[in-house]
Amino acid sequence: MNDNVLIKVEGLKKHYKGGTIKALDGIDMEIRQGEVVVIIGPSGSGKSTFLRSLNLLEYPTEGHIYIDGADITNPKVNLNRHRQKMGMVFQHFNLFPHMTILGNMTLAPVKLLKMPKKEAEQMAMELLERVGLGDRAAAYPGQLSGGQKQRIAIVRALCMKPEVLLFDEPTSALDPEMVGEVLDVMKELAKDGMTMVVVTHEMGFAREVGSRVVFMADGMVVEENDPQTLFANPKSPRLQDFLAKVL
Amino acid sequence: MGAWFEGFKANAGAWFEDFKATFRLNFIEDNRYMYLVNGLKNTLIITVFAALLGIALGIIVASVRTTFDKNEESMRMRNKGLYIVMKIANTVCKVYLTVIRGTPVVVQLMIMYFIIMASSTNSVLIAILAFGINSGAYVAEIFRGGIMSIDNGQFEAGRSLGFSYFRTMYHIVVPQVIKNVLPALLNECIALLKETSVAGYVSIQDLTKGGDIIRGRTYSAFMPLIMVALIYLIVVVVLTWLVGKVERRLKVSER
Numbered sequence: 489m490n491d492n493v494l495i496k497v498e499g500l501k502k503h504y505k506g507g508t509i510k511a512l513d514g515i516d517m518e519i520r521q522g523e524v525v526v527i528i529g530p531s532g533s534g535k536s537t538f539l540r541s542l543n544l545l546e547y548p549t550e551g552h553i554y555i556d557g558a559d560i561t562n563p564k565v566n567l568n569r570h571r572q573k574m575g576m577v578f579q580h581f582n583l584f585p586h587m588t589i590l591g592n593m594t595l596a597p598v599k600l601l602k603m604p605k606k607e608a609e610q611m612a613m614e615l616l617e618r619v620g621l622g623d624r625a626a627a628y629p630g631q632l633s634g635g636q637k638q639r640i641a642i643v644r645a646l647c648m649k650p651e652v653l654l655f656d657e658p659t660s661a662l663d664p665e666m667v668g669e670v671l672d673v674m675k676e677l678a679k680d681g682m683t684m685v686v687v688t689h690e691m692g693f694a695r696e697v698g699s700r701v702v703f704m705a706d707g708m709v710v711e712e713n714d715p716q717t718l719f720a721n722p723k724s725p726r727l728q729d730f731l732a733k734v735l
Numbered sequence: 736m737g738a739w740f741e742g743f744k745a746n747a748g749a750w751f752e753d754f755k756a757t758f759r760l761n762f763i764e765d766n767r768y769m770y771l772v773n774g775l776k777n778t779l780i781i782t783v784f785a786a787l788l789g790i791a792l793g794i795i796v797a798s799v800r801t802t803f804d805k806n807e808e809s810m811r812m813r814n815k816g817l818y819i820v821m822k823i824a825n826t827v828c829k830v831y832l833t834v835i836r837g838t839p840v841v842v843q844l845m846i847m848y849f850i851i852m853a854s855s856t857n858s859v860l861i862a863i864l865a866f867g868i869n870s871g872a873y874v875a876e877i878f879r880g881g882i883m884s885i886d887n888g889q890f891e892a893g894r895s896l897g898f899s900y901f902r903t904m905y906h907i908v909v910p911q912v913i914k915n916v917l918p919a920l921l922n923e924c925i926a927l928l929k930e931t932s933v934a935g936y937v938s939i940q941d942l943t944k945g946g947d948i949i950r951g952r953t954y955s956a957f958m959p960l961i962m963v964a965l966i967y968l969i970v971v972v973v974l975t976w977l978v979g980k981v982e983r984r985l986k987v988s989e990r
Binding site for chain 1: 808809812886889895896897898899902910911914
């Protein structure tokens with residue numbers, strides 16, 4: 489880990505209905521290269537909204553988001569170019585059902601990075617082997633289990649060689665027996681030094697892999713710390729209450 | 736038994752002779768069948784070109800409507816000028832859809848013929864315009880429904896990989912939409928074919944009008960009108976068979 493700040497968030501607010509609903513209410517955060525930031529919190533706390541704001545799938549009402557120093561909330565900044573550097577893994581996988589696994593993985597690198605098709609396919613195959621799905625390259629998403637789909641979604645994002653990966657509750661839509669295989673892939677990635685921001689309910693993962701855990705409630709960061717301290721020694725009553733319920 | 740059969744034969748023979756005579760009167764004499772042939776030709780010309788115009792209009796209107804709906808927030812935040820232009824375009828499309836779907840096609844056809852294009856004498860062209868503009872509204876809603884039925888996660892996945900909105904549509908959404916809307920689109924064409932039967936209102940000799948002219952000449956309604964119905968039916972059955980074939984083809988490639 490070094491001090492190279494990849495993502496910097498300043499005063500991020502997201503209001504609905506003229507400010508009566510405050511999904512995000514002023515968030516500041518810095519995410520450095522190699523960090524695994526795990527965001528936890530009760531449902532409705534704004535953690536998914538925050539994550540989706542990082543690549544502007546949600547438009548903040550106020551505040552700034554700097555990626556590599558460029559403010560992506562500035563309309564003049566090329567948003568698509570910056571999104572290429574931020575891979576995203578969704579709760580519901582969102583694989584493209586009309587393409588094979590290989591097609592899913594090579595589409596963006598070939599069309600956006602102008603990578604030769606051969607090279608993209610070779611890279612995709614290597615990644616598939618790494619997550620143990622080398623034999624499913626020609627399959628369609630509909631033929632895979634949830635855990636397999638999510639592993640594909642992760643390597644699809646990796647094909648763009650992103651600087652950071654955003655995970656939006658990646659295991660919440662999975663059958664319990666498939667959660668492990670997805671978390672294993674994520675642990676591997678963390679070990680390889682991938683910068684990750686993870687919204688999850690998997691406290692075990694947060695404790696084991698997180699370099700920092702952020703607890704959100706009511707659209708604000710209530711408490712953040714390294715996982716050992718945060719889980720062993722929660723300071724705010726909100727976090728104590730939350731941990732008492734989930735652990 | 737024998738007597739009954741003889742009677743039947745005589746009756747049937749008389750009926751058949753009668754049938755032949757009416758048939759000759761309605762279709763053969765004075766080459767009256769040409770009314771149907773030319774009528775069918777006009778009906779098909781109007782249907783085909785109106786369908787093409789309708790599809791073109793439908794794609795444009797559906798694109799404007801869905802682009803606005805899907806990007807309203809981002810345009811408002813990032814490009815005020817584009818937002819205003821798209822909002823106006825979207826409103827124009829909405830008015831078009833409301834007016835066209837809220838008024839009868841015959842009235843639209845007559846307005847086109849007697850008011851908007853009153854100076855033109857090319858009535859087939861007028862019919863193509865009227866039916867095409869009418870069909871465009873329905874085709875637009877078919878396309879829009881098809882696009883909206885695609886899970887928003889597909890858009891988000893495309894955008895998160897770094898594709899622009901239009902490239903996301905092109906590479907990811909539209910290929911899925913086409914599969915979904917093709918049957919509905921072909922059904923719209925079948926409906927259009929039957930709707931063109933009101934073209935006679937503006938003195939176009941389409942298939943229906945052709946049969947009606949024969950009826951006026953021969954004073955026999957049964958034979959020409961049944962024949963007209965039969966011809967429509969055959970064309971529709973052939974088209975329906977085609978729809979079924981396409982639907983089955985799409986199902987095979989679906990997994």
